[in-house]
Amino acid sequence: MATNNNLSQRQAFDDIEDPSKFYDDDGRPKRTGTVWTASSHIITAVIGSGVLSLAWAVAQLGWIAGPSIMLLFSFVTLYTSSLLSDCYRLNDAVSGKRNYTYMDAVASILGGVNVRLCGIFQYLNLVGVAIGYTIAASISMKAIKRSNCFHENGRGKGCNVSSNPYMIGFGVIEVFLSQIPDFDQIWWLSIVAAVMSFTYSTIGLSLGIAKVAESGKIKGSLTGMSIGTVSEAHKIWRTFQAFGDIAFAYSYAVVLIEIQDTIRSPPSEAKSMKKATKISIAVTTTFYMLCGCMGYAALGDHSPPNLLTDFAFFNPFWLLDAANAAIAIHLVGAYQVFSQPIFAFIDKQASQRFPRSQLLSRQFKVPFLPGFAPYNLSLFRLLSRTCFVVLTTVVSMLLPFFNDVVGIMGALGFWPLTVYFPVEMYIxxxxxxxxxxxxxxxxxxxxxxxVVSVVAVVGSLAGVLLDLKKYKPFQSNY
Known part of the structure; x- marks a missing residue:
């Protein structure tokens, strides 16, 4: 017995002498992420609400340009993500100094005015994505209510409902989830969200295939929406906006470094991240091509901005309800994936400016589930993150234009964050x-x-201006 105790004490001493068992080379607790958890984070970030607008985007561009531009965006994203992965560590991919965030990488490698520009683009994009996901989740929840109303009373029988209660409900859920301390602890939420994204994408794909099989013909044209169906000016604006929608569907570079910072090593984080990126982009591009093209084949020029919530399909209604429920659940997780970098930035800035503040350091132990350790509730985290969720919810209620917001966010974030900074840092x-x-x-x-980003911003802004002509804040059933 004494021998066993001596062995235990020696093992404990050896563990203390060898901190590498518990801590990484930067002194932080061992990272536990793998290629598969990183892939889950990426898929959660990428296969978002953007997939639902791809049939509409293909309808504007046609059978030639639509799939070609989707493939082009996928190759550009894959290539520039590989460049960005090499910027996680400075100089040496194995032992170089780590950059914990996208902004840290820009500050370490480029410095100067680039850091401020990166911060503006990154955090505006993250806030915009959070707003876009709030809008998309509320539209999906509202669609379930309307679908059941149509099923019971027939189409057009007073089934219009406001999105506002659903946005508020989504915001309440995010207030609770935003108390998860950091990115590394939301892996389980990303896995759930990734499963949900596959669920509703598969349902949308299946409905498209079924509709094509039922009609016996493939709709659409080589050049997309024809002039006459829409005016020449509208054709141009919609084509530009389609670029923004497709760019949004591939938007995840803004959180790539943060995801890479969760991966354990060896092998090097860059090697694992590149593998995760290849897996994720291959999976998402396959889904995008199938969903976008099959939606267009089934509905042609009448493809709606949101494939599952604009009632392009009506039956079976329970399957549509399941798809929209999966969208809402997915966006609950996706909101957190894009918001965690903002939360980390706020926490870091506050601790640097007010290092002795009791508000920042004070925590309360809140009992959790039986058998689990108490949750450490930070008062500052509760206040700051709740304010952020309230802000995004209110803005979403003011501007609930799903397709236009998607286009603007995709266009604004694509060039600077997916292309410019990764290219300049790599050089x-x-x-x-x-x-x-x-x-x-x-x-x-x-x-x-x-050039692509500029024309996409112009097209999406034109769409917002057209929508604003017929919209009343907080009152529209848009």
């Missing part, structure tokens, strides 16, 4: 010579994506 980090072949190629890629 600086790997010391690529100016005017060399690789440098010229990367600059051409960046400029081409800038």
């Amino acid at each position: 600086r980090q790997t010391k690529i010579q100016k005017w060399s072949g690789r440098w010229v190629y990367l600059q051409i890629l960046s400029m081409a994506c800038l």
Whole structure:
């Protein structure tokens, strides 16, 4: 017995002597993420509400440009994400200094005014995505109510309802979930959300296939929505907006570094992240091509901005309800994936500015489930994160234009965050010579994506202005 005690004491001493068993090289607790948890985070971030607008986007572009542009965006995202993965550590992929956030990477590698510009684009984009997901979740919850009303009373029998109560309900749920301390602890939420995203994407795909089989023909045209069905000006604006919708559907670079910071090593975090990116982009592009193209094949020029909530399909109504419930559950998790970097930024800034504040340090132990340790409730975290959720909920109630918000957020975030900063950081980090072949190629890629982003912003803003002409804040059943 004494021998066993001595062995236990020696093992405990060895563990203390070897802190690498419990801590990483930066002194933080061991990261436990894998390629698969990183893939779950990416899929949760990428296969979001954006997939529901892809049939509409393909309808604006047609059978040639629609799938081609989706593939183009997927290749650009895959390539620039690989460049960004190499920026997690400085200089050395194995032992270099870690960058914990996207902004940390920009500050370490580029510095200067780039840091401020990155912060503006990143956090505006994250706030915009949170607003877009609040709108999308409320539309899905409202669609369940309307679907049941249509089933009982027939279409057009006073089934219009306001989105506002559903936005408030979604906000209340997010207030509770936002108290999860950091990104590393929401892995389970990402896995649930990823499963839900596959669920509703599969349902949308199946309904499209069934409708094509029922009608016996594939709808649509090579050039998309024809002039005559819409005016020439509307055709141009809608084409531009379609670029923004597709860009939004691939938007996750803004949280890539934060996801990479959850991955354990060895192998190097960059190697694991690149593998996770390949898996995730392959899966999401397959789903996007199937959902967008099958939706267009089934509905043609009448493809709606939101495939499952604009009642392009009516039966079986219980399947539509299940799909919309899956969307709402998925967006609950996706909201957290995009909001956690904002929460971490607020916490970091507050601790740096007010290091001795009792509000920041004070915590209360709240009993959790039996058998679980008490939850440490931070008063500052409760106040700051609740204010953020309230802000995004109120803005969502003011501007509930799903398709236009999706287009604007996708366009604003795509070039600076997915292309420009990763390219510039990679050039600086790997010391690529100016005017060399690789440098010229990367600059051409960046400029081409800038043009796409600009036209997408213009098209989406035109859509918002048209919607505002017929909208009354807090009163519309939009």
